[in-house]
Amino acid sequence: MRTSWRALLRALLRSILRPPPHPRRRLLPASLAAAILAGCASTAPLPPDVLSAYVVLGEQGAATARVITAAAACPTLAVDGRPVPMTVRAAPATVAQRPTASGPEDSKPSAFPVLTCEAPLPAGTNAAAVGGAALPVPAPEARRIVVIGDTGCRLKKADHAWQPCNDPEQFPFAAVTAAAARWKPDLVIHVGDYHYRENPCPEGNAGCAGSPWGYGWDAWREDFFRPAEALLRVAPWVMVRGNHESCARAGQGWWRFLDPRAPQPGRDCNAQQDDATGDYSDPYAVPLGGDAQLLVLDTAATSWRGLKPGDTGFARYRDAYQKTEALSQRAAWNLLANHHPIFGIGTDVDKAGQAYLKLGDAGLQQSFGAVNPLLLPPRVQALLSGHLHMWQHVSFRTDHPTQFVAGFSGTLEDVVPLPENVAAVQPAPGAAIGAFSAWQGGFGFMTMERAGPDAWNVAVHDRHGTVRNRCHLQGRLASCAIARVE
Template identity: 40%
Template sequence: MNTSNFLLYVTIPFVLFGCSGLPQRSTEDAALESSWILVGEKNQQIVRVNTNADICPNIIIDSQIYSMQLRAAKATIERRPTPNSISDSKASVFSSNTCEITVPPGAKRVMLGTKVLPVLKATLNRILVLGDTGCRMKKNDHVFQNCSDEDAWPFPQLAKTAASFEPDLVLHVGDYHYRETACPDDAKGCKDSPWGYGSDAWSADFLQPAAPLLSASPWIFVRGNHEECARAGQGWFRYLSPEPYTEQRTCDLEKNDAAANYSQPYAVSLGNDTQIIVFDSAKVGQTAIDQTNPQYLHYWDNFMVVNQLANKSTGMSIFTSHHPVFGFVQYGNNAPTGFGAALQSVLEPINSRRYFPEGVQLALHGHVHNFQALNFVDEQPATFIVGNGGDNLDPKFPKPFPMEIQPAPNVTLKNFSHTNQFGFMLMERVDQQWNFKIYTRKGKLLNVCSMLVAGKIQCEKFGDIGDF
């Protein structure tokens, strides 16, 4: 053990309290910009911090002092090809160092300066699910959300509300970063907002507003299409990916995109009877993938890993990806249509008409900017889409919803619950049964669904639950 570090932390209880008896910020606290714990393969917990200090901080884990390691140094990365024009692009500036350390299995207490970080419990009974949380600033879409108005962009309020529920784990189903191009002069709602793919935009869009919820629970981060390499992939690998940070997996150079845009699935255990399988669908489009496309092989190989993970488990597997396998989307005043053809085109040849392996009994997604709960006549697993965390909401579905529309060939909808209000979902284990509670951004309960038998849910309300 480093003696100087040991002496520093031994004296902390005496120097952190002033005459008023209130805790005082340490020098190390003052340098920290943000901190969180992410959960990776086999429940591996990784502490990440952003610091403006020149060296990484020490951390106390169960009374033992450890030195955090540099993951990614502060840097200015040359402008790379993006979906935006050259005039609407710029270099990515990351103004702080990102440090990390893996938490030893079974750790009970993690302390960073004066802050206690949340660690995983042995059994996880309260899982909070949300997605698509950023504030959209995108010239190509001619959409600039009012990022300073909590009614127009409610994610900061939603994060505070969700933190008050004290979840054991947070599952974000992707799309954290939306501030892609500069706010125009005539869009007052996003005036002076940072933009681009550097740390200032990441901080404004996710790390700052999510802080209360990052402090409340460890997180599983699912990669969305906004985090593919040509967009916010650089921040994804610095901040949220559980993978090691290497030159090939940074999204800094376009030549590495073919590999860096795909990651192998992994599983996180919620206890002896349930696991979550995390799938990277960042590069999925909206149409079926031709088998001659190199992308097809990437997803084929990764879905074979999903099958292996599901078959190894003796309990229920929950599949999560940003893009839905089954769901509905509506563009403007057009009629709703099924969504998921890209992933379906790979899954169906592997697993036939069920699309998923038998062990997968539930699917969780985002991408479509509303809430959907889908229950099927067929053997397909029930599906929740929770893409209503902050970005511009999709249009309301018609009433009554045309139930004859199929989300995939030979897949028949039995029940459908939906709303285009901002909000989140809480999965709660009660007496070995999972219940799913749907809330607005302010914490109003809209609906409760229960998994009564494998792959099937029963909800208290069907149709447009925003009307209740």
């Protein structure tokens, strides 16, 4: 069937592109012909030795095609019908065991028996494919955006957290990405924490029995690349780094697979002595079109306990603030994406079983606050974050940007109830809440659809794509239809 379909496609294209029999009949433009080819190729499966293929966006929206392959050499990419060789980003390797967030007995060397390849996609690319399977290319303007976060299956001994990774109802990330792909976004933003399978599943636990663990390719594939495939195939991604991708955790895979920058010595998280380099990176901007842009901020190594002058993170995040402010001058409306919510509200229980509030990240509040008491540059109107395992929206009566939290796409949810009345809660010093909405205990994704120069219609979807809440964001203020989604 595949052969007959391709033959039919070739015949169709020959009939479209041959010289016209009548002077009034116009040839199909080459760019549109390439788009037809890409659309047909998108249904084609990846070649057997290609384990994942996707497109990441980096500085100024520069697009990079990535392929993870079991082959001995990188494949050739087709860009608008032209062959483009891919280069090696990371060669196969097994990295020696290093100190991690877990004890030595619950850690192991990270095995990456795969080749990571990449090639830049020139601005204006109409179609790209590898082995006949299409890759998504950037749209001229991002009008439809999917936001997901905190997506992996949590296996963490220190927290006695053993999520049933074998049960798609209790680890529904694949269903979430399939529903998000059906929404047909122009762009996907992942707000961090891709990898959660850190420690071995306890013997006798059927829910996670047989799951890979540690920080090598096998855990990365099951936690992220395999369940995310449907969404990786339909739109380019902006990858935001979370604390689970810090050097003491899954940072090795972060640098091999997801970060948009070119590899640099000392930034691979392989050696503990390089962590002061590998745990930080500069912010960058991705244009969204229409005088709007996305600012991407790496906060992987911040601490909820706080940072003080003299700490490496304190100085690095002050520097990141200043660079973010400079980037924000390039557009009238700025959406900032980072993992740790600066203005979020979480809850947990202490050892005595008493519930307590977890307010916005103290490390970022202290380091950013040393530059600006309002914590963020004036041109930042809204934030996208994760880290709290729920969906949440917070807008303010004070001059603070709206905070959205979208950490509800796969990992164990935060289910300790939020306070009924949050009006008097200050998630950051001086931040007075004006509007609040939340959904706890449900898995899903968030969407943003452009409604004007500084306006977006926001929707909260469950794992099947059903809309559970709607919001409207205008400038730095947002309001939602439902305060608490049940």
